[in-house]
Amino acid sequence: MFNRLYIHVPFCKNKCHYCAFVSTTPDNNELMEYPGLLGRELQLRTGKAEPLESIYFGGGTPSLLKPEQVAGLLGEIAAQIPIRKEAEITLEANPGTVDLLSLMAFHNAGINRISLGVQSFDDRFLSCLGRIHSAEQSRQAFQAARQAGFTNISIDLIHSLPGQSLDQWRFELQQAVNLGPEHISIYGLTVEADTPFSRQYPANSPDLADEDLSADMFEYTDEFLSGSGFDHYEIANYARPGYRSQHNSGYWQRDGYLGLGVAAHSFLRDGYGVRFSNPDTLEEYRQGILSGQLKRVDEQRLTEDDAMAEYMFLGLRLADGICQCAFEREFGQSFAEVYGSVTVNLVRLGLLSQNGEILALTQRGMLLSNQVFVHFIQSPIYS
Template sequence: MFTRLYLHIPFCQRKCDYCSFVSMQANQHSIEDYVVTLLEEMRLVRATYGAGDGIDSIYFGGGTPSQLSPHQIARLLEQSSLLFKWKARPEITLEANPGTVDAQRLADFHAAGINRLSLGVQSFDNQLLSRLGRIHTEQQVVNTVSAARMAGFDNLGIDLIHSLPGQTLDMWRSDLARALQCETDHISIYGLTIEEGTPFALRYTEESPLLADEDLSAAMFETADTLLTAAGYEHYEIANYARHGFRSRHNSGYWKRDGYLGLGIAAHSLLRDETCDVRFSTTSDLDEYTTAINGGILPHHDTISLSREEAMAEFMYLGLRLKEGIEFREFESNFGCSPLKIYAATFDLLSRAGLLTVDKTSIKLTLRGMLLSNQVFSRFLP
């Protein structure tokens, strides 16, 4: 049914101005209450969905999961190892923000069982960082990267954002150069999107001269591909680059549609068995979550049993995110028919537009297809 666990930790020191994730400020008391509720939720999901099929990855995402203490992380991991069947050495990722962790805390997270660290860097430009409402500086990024290495993290990633308000192509090149100097194992790159309900949505309308236009965004995407692949990183997914052997196992599981169980508020789940794939999400209301779990109920919403057509569409648009694309025989072994029959007209249209390459055994996105991936994916929706 599932091989991956996601734990959502919805706390941040302060809210960034562009952020629409489910996160809030908290004190240590409310964080401990949340951890206790998560532990109880784990017992409930174990009783409802079983021990899983060999847990291959666990991901603490947020929010800022490094707001939890190493002891709290250790308790969550210990309980999870008792309740769920773990594979021999699961990948266990903690998202952390520079400025929230020091060398000792990182060493304690490592000792608690975290073996992969993902740092929310976003930019190395102090002015842009402050415009984003981030709490850290460039120097804190550099210090945190070197502290993480000293703490024993041999699987370290950073996230960057491009197309920030006022960011030029040269500024982006400089961010990429600084990222390469950090010599991390993994780099994720996202283009800024202005999300409704955020301070950015009020500050930057579509006409704002500070926002990157389509051409500049495209140039930034392509520049990242050129510079990072030249430096030896594999552009293995639309937004992700890794050194050899350092692809994210957890996120790769999402794109391959492995079953995963999400715990905590606003977490999403996909449970799979031979007969059916089911998606659901947990309430994003903290009070509703706490009351339900304390009453022995899992507050799952939006439960959908996917039709065969929906599962096929997901297989296509998630699998196409990966560099290697989709092997026809994989599709056939999942659905008992060839995608060439079902999507022949779509493949033809997209490959003539230069967005896909199709050969005898597989299809994959071109670089332009990656850039315009939303247009490609919309063609596969049932």
């Protein structure tokens, strides 16, 4: 079962220097052919769908698709699965690939939320990241999206860039708030293996932000955006009231989602849940679709213990935290018996707070979230 749909568009104009996502530079034929493959995959994999609460075009660069291709796909989806009237339908857009006309056409196609990959408002950092757009193009894309009728716009920013100071990060946040988005996603730079960045900035590079500077940036972000009317509702996400990302919130609440496209991940609510992904090359994906036998790669049927651990480390990403009684309803087991000792320890360390039945990360816990989550994966239920 699933009630959310993710569509991966694995194409970009150029590869950014820090990027480890599955994306290639497409030729025109690939771009023209791809939506047809997605449509066929939808027919192969629809299965047990519930009315869709959200659809998310992610990438890669989904804004490289033509608006009429997106409109066609949304039409095919609607013909097979009911889409709720209030469904959130997001398109990730690279500011270097959109203008007023294309944004108007995406809006007319049924997209109601734009997520703009701004990353930085400083052209020197944009160039260091290998982005294809300038800060001015990001501002123009944002204004064009507003003019096109989008009332729900998110922007992505990255902190801890090579050589970035706390003052420079303050400038970035101020610029972001000046634009007036409804939602901001903030990521700290991670240098992924086998990227140009990993060769340019080895782990001990003095140009990379140290832990203290990254922590200062994280804390300043929380303070500044909270003071600017944003709710810090998830470790990396801030929203004005009423504008949390519905789609991503579904991931953290373990809603089922079907992923379409090259390398797309799916999570189906069948038993304790099944996770799998699609082949990660266009060729393998195309062959699978055309033969009607698309493989499920790395399929994992979750056990109850897996599902309980996921419930904790996904749910705790949200500032609202998790409710022990909701856990007990979901799994029919005593929370105290399963995770009592783990959570008592994390509360004692100041990484979790407890308010009645609700457990949530403290600000320090958010900063050290991976160290918190590992406790659930390594808890006694796994030994």
